[in-house]
Amino acid sequence: MTVRREALGVRRSRRDMAPGNSPNALRLTNATAMPERIELHVKRQDSPTSNPYWEEYEIPYQPRQNVISVLMQIDKNPKTRQGKATSPVVYDRACLEEVCGSCAMRINGVSRMACTALIDSLEQPIKLEPLGKFPVLRDLAVDRQQMFDALKRVKAWVPIDGTYDLGPGPRMPEHEREIAYHYSQCITCGNCQDVCPQVNDRSNFIGAASIAQARLFNTHPTGAMNAAERLEALMADGGLDDCGNAQNCVRACPKSIPLTTAIAEMYRACTLHGLKKLLGT
Amino acid sequence: MNGERIVIVGGGLAGLMTAVRAAEMGMGVDLFSIVPVKRSHSVCAQGGINGAVNTKGEGDSPDIHFDDTIYGGDFLADQAPVKAMCYAAPGIINLLDRMGVMFNRTPEGLLDFRRFGGTKHHRTAYAGATTGQQLLYALDEQVRRHEVAGLVRKYEYWEFLGLVRDADGNCRGIVGLDWYSMKIEAFPAAAVMLATGGPGIVFGRSTNSVINTGTAASVAYQEGAWYANGEFIQVHPTAIPGSDKLRLMSESARGEGGRMWVPRTQGDKRDPRSIPENERWYFLEEKYPSLGNLVPRDIATREIFQVCLTGYGVDGKRQVYLDLTHIPKKELDVKLGGILEIYEKFVGDDPREVPMKVFPGMHYSMGGLWVDFAKDEKSGMLDETSMRNQATNVPGLYAGGEVDYSIHGANRLGANSLVSCLYGGKIGGPAMVRYSREKASKLPAAGAAFAAAKKRWEDEFRTIAGMSGPENPHVLAEEMGDWMTDNVTVVRENGKLAATEEKLRELSDRWNRIGLTDKSAYGNRELSFINQLRNMLVIARVMTRGALLRDESRGAHYKVRDLSKGVTEENALPRDDANFLKTTIAEHTPDGPKISYRAVDTSLIKPRPRKY
Numbered sequence: 009m010t011v012r013r014e015a016l017g018v019r020r021s022r023r024d025m026a027p028g029n030s031p032n033a034l035r036l037t038n039a040t041a042m043p044e045r046i047e048l049h050v051k052r053q054d055s056p057t058s059n060p061y062w063e064e065y066e067i068p069y070q071p072r073q074n075v076i077s078v079l080m081q082i083d084k085n086p087k088t089r090q091g092k093a094t095s096p097v098v099y100d101r102a103c104l105e106e107v108c109g110s111c112a113m114r115i116n117g118v119s120r121m122a123c124t125a126l127i128d129s130l131e132q133p134i135k136l137e138p139l140g141k142f143p144v145l146r147d148l149a150v151d152r153q154q155m156f157d158a159l160k161r162v163k164a165w166v167p168i169d170g171t172y173d174l175g176p177g178p179r180m181p182e183h184e185r186e187i188a189y190h191y192s193q194c195i196t197c198g199n200c201q202d203v204c205p206q207v208n209d210r211s212n213f214i215g216a217a218s219i220a221q222a223r224l225f226n227t228h229p230t231g232a233m234n235a236a237e238r239l240e241a242l243m244a245d246g247g248l249d250d251c252g253n254a255q256n257c258v259r260a261c262p263k264s265i266p267l268t269t270a271i272a273e274m275y276r277a278c279t280l281h282g283l284k285k286l287l288g289t
Numbered sequence: 290m291n292g293e294r295i296v297i298v299g300g301g302l303a304g305l306m307t308a309v310r311a312a313e314m315g316m317g318v319d320l321f322s323i324v325p326v327k328r329s330h331s332v333c334a335q336g337g338i339n340g341a342v343n344t345k346g347e348g349d350s351p352d353i354h355f356d357d358t359i360y361g362g363d364f365l366a367d368q369a370p371v372k373a374m375c376y377a378a379p380g381i382i383n384l385l386d387r388m389g390v391m392f393n394r395t396p397e398g399l400l401d402f403r404r405f406g407g408t409k410h411h412r413t414a415y416a417g418a419t420t421g422q423q424l425l426y427a428l429d430e431q432v433r434r435h436e437v438a439g440l441v442r443k444y445e446y447w448e449f450l451g452l453v454r455d456a457d458g459n460c461r462g463i464v465g466l467d468w469y470s471m472k473i474e475a476f477p478a479a480a481v482m483l484a485t486g487g488p489g490i491v492f493g494r495s496t497n498s499v500i501n502t503g504t505a506a507s508v509a510y511q512e513g514a515w516y517a518n519g520e521f522i523q524v525h526p527t528a529i530p531g532s533d534k535l536r537l538m539s540e541s542a543r544g545e546g547g548r549m550w551v552p553r554t555q556g557d558k559r560d561p562r563s564i565p566e567n568e569r570w571y572f573l574e575e576k577y578p579s580l581g582n583l584v585p586r587d588i589a590t591r592e593i594f595q596v597c598l599t600g601y602g603v604d605g606k607r608q609v610y611l612d613l614t615h616i617p618k619k620e621l622d623v624k625l626g627g628i629l630e631i632y633e634k635f636v637g638d639d640p641r642e643v644p645m646k647v648f649p650g651m652h653y654s655m656g657g658l659w660v661d662f663a664k665d666e667k668s669g670m671l672d673e674t675s676m677r678n679q680a681t682n683v684p685g686l687y688a689g690g691e692v693d694y695s696i697h698g699a700n701r702l703g704a705n706s707l708v709s710c711l712y713g714g715k716i717g718g719p720a721m722v723r724y725s726r727e728k729a730s731k732l733p734a735a736g737a738a739f740a741a742a743k744k745r746w747e748d749e750f751r752t753i754a755g756m757s758g759p760e761n762p763h764v765l766a767e768e769m770g771d772w773m774t775d776n777v778t779v780v781r782e783n784g785k786l787a788a789t790e791e792k793l794r795e796l797s798d799r800w801n802r803i804g805l806t807d808k809s810a811y812g813n814r815e816l817s818f819i820n821q822l823r824n825m826l827v828i829a830r831v832m833t834r835g836a837l838l839r840d841e842s843r844g845a846h847y848k849v850r851d852l853s854k855g856v857t858e859e860n861a862l863p864r865d866d867a868n869f870l871k872t873t874i875a876e877h878t879p880d881g882p883k884i885s886y887r888a889v890d891t892s893l894i895k896p897r898p899r900k901y
Contacts, residue, residue, distance in 0.1 A: 095806050174384075
């Protein structure tokens with residue numbers, strides 16, 4: 009690891025996002041140009057082993073729709089633009105308010121949540137593809153188990169003694185709590201993995217999300233008791249060393265989690281931990 | 290296998306708490322969920338979790354929490370479990386704190402508490418405005434720990450189809466459907482818990498996640514479990530209307546000082562910020578000087594409904610203002626950031642600058658599967674070691690969380706749902722372990738029951754896969770949702786309820802003429818949805834029948850004599866304790882629900898009129 013990572017500690021405000029990734033930044037400039045129909049192209053795939061293909065749909069325009077409500081329209085009358093009978097598009101969805109992490113997909117090439125992708129802010133035809141860094145299961149549904157497995161690798165939990173009554177937890181200053189709260193809002197959507205050049209077929213890079221979770225638990229007063237174990241996990245193969253400093257993750261995060269700050273902080277902690285081990289203290 | 294593993298269906302707060310409690314006692318747990326458990330609907334809970342920790346010098350206590358809950362629920366809740374939950378609540382909050390939940394803090398570094406509806410005390414611990422998410426994650430992390438240790442096995446993207454019952458009627462396991470391979474399997478279990486949440490999707494659009502179809506509860510009901518108080522549906526006063534769902538605007542917005550109003554002049558087109566104070570009608574503060582904007586949800590909902598019904602809705606539409614613009618922005622960001630972002634993202638306006646426009650939306654089912662409890666006569670609370678707690682009437686089948694009917698009576702207070710889910714798991718886990726070790730381990734083998742149940746569901750799905758009629762399942766679901774929302778939510782009238790029953794029968798008939806559009810043998814969600822729709826239609830009839838037969842108004846169930854006369858005291862049927870201070874019990878028959886009534890435990894707080 010090199011010192012250049014110190015530069016990664018960029019905090020990002022809620023509104024400070026790259027134009028391409030800023031949800032709904034691309035508002036239609038011409039208010040009279042509201043289309044009568046929405047044209048949607050979806051990359052479909054019938055099973056993990058079959059070949060993908062594109063289908064096109066046309067849906068009557070209504071104001072204030074999102075990608076999910078358009079897909080729901082297709083459910084009710086699954087037909088392509090060419091009039092061919094088809095099946096509803098399969099994708100993961102649950103809360104539709106960007107807190108469950110289900111509906112991540114590539115929308116016009118951008119990895120983001122479908123529920124907050126408002127039609128009025130998207131260029132048409134709208135192109136939907138599955139996230140590219142995860143195995144496709146069917147259509148836009150992908151297998152993100154690696155995200156949950158990574159949480160096991162970094163032991164992302166507070167090892168409590170038991171659920172019996174042991175009184176209150178440790179006190180915590182509110183300002184520290186506020187910082188930690190940013191990290192605890194990670195919805196495991198996978199967008200950060202999807203935009204990371206280091207996440208690919210040839211690497212087992214653990215990814216930004218779980219590094220940020222290690223940061224979260226290492227600063228919790230009880231979680232900190234096992235900080236060394238998490239640092240060891242991050243120093244192992246596929247850990248922090250694989251980060252290439254592209255900083256795409258922080259721009260893609262729908263919850264504005266300061267992922268690169270976490271990476272920088274964890275890098276420092278790992279360096280210190282390594283030094284201490286070297287000196288036998 | 291007997292006595293060795295239990296099955297939990299549903300990975301929200303109730304299911305995960307049950308899993309942790311059982312695993313802690315050395316019990317193996319097979320955890321089934323249609324989504325990765327971290328994506329369960331508990332993430333949507335925003336405002337907070339109630340517990341009378343009394344750190345604000347207000348003299349709050351579990352007894353006051355108990356009284357607020359019983360009174361808020363219009364005396365329909367069995368009292369012993371409620372008292373036990375209120376006494377357990379501070380300990381549950383401490384436990385979550387120890388698990389690392391990032392609760393907001395006071396300057397001294399202690400947990401902060403905010404106010405919620407139906408109480409005068411600061412009793413609600415919160416983590417920003419994403420408390421449910423934070424709580425679910427804490428439990429998810431603990432379950433992952435037990436998963437790594439080998440006690441918990443997760444079956445994610447598996448849907449619960451039905452129970453396995455032996456010749457004596459004991460529940461011995463479940464049948465599940467793999468959402469991708471479409472494989473159907475039977476799984477043995479010493480005991481089964483359903484922690485599958487509420488039935489919001491029965492109402493089409495609601496504040497619920499799209500996974501909350503109530504189908505698991507409906508199946509259990511069809512297989513013999515009682516469904517209790519199904520007619521009690523909470524409509525949240527403040528939701529953001531949307532074409533795909535109604536997004537919740539948490540009660541915490543009012544708990545932190547948000548005010549509800551409409552212009553005093555009908556159809557006033559002015560920018561809300563330019564309307565002077567004396568031309569604004571703060572209708573809740575005016576009518577309820579004591580609790581103001583924090584009256585319980587059923588009351589706030591009806592008032593908003595009436596305001597719009599009489600032509601005072603903003604822009605003449607079904608919407609009212611929820612105004613936060615008088616609160617400093619920094620304070621809003623720290624305490625309510627998460628929910629304000631939702632409004633900003635989906636509506637495009639900044640609620641720090643412009644009053645939000647909201648309208649009531651279906652939110653929560655107080656009713657659900659009937660569950661037992663073991664009362665401890667001395668304390669008036671529960672014997673928490675008993676295997677009867679959270680047990681349904683089907684031996685070996687348990688239920689916990691929103692899917693069970695307990696705790697909330699006729700109306701749930703804000704921030705009581707998270708604590709009730711966790712309490713259900715806290716006592717449900719040990720109850721199941723005890724049942725497993727003392728009862729299930731002595732039951733004879735039931736091999737044939739598994740093969741039969743598996744075959745039954747394989748046959749059902751083969752039949753659905755062959756459906757080739759003209760009807761579309763999503764269109765039928767939309768019709769069901771529209772009818773249920775129009776007639777079985779805020780205001781009920783017998784004529785409309787009877788017509789809804791008729792409509793539901795018609796939809797069930799049309800269900801037989803559905804045509805499957807997805808012929809795929811892999812990841813076929815339409816197959817699953819068609820099965821769910823059948824179950825939703827069944828549970829919709831339970832809700833409607835319960836509402837039709839309950840000729841009174843109580844909590845969220847508000848019945849009027851004449852719909853055209855609106856929400857007025859004269860038009861509403863009064864609460865009728867002599868005939869209806871009773872738990873509605875629905876039992877499934879081929880001709881529809883058979884309704885009977887059970888006495889409510891009112892031994893601790895004498896019922897009194899509910900006037901805020």
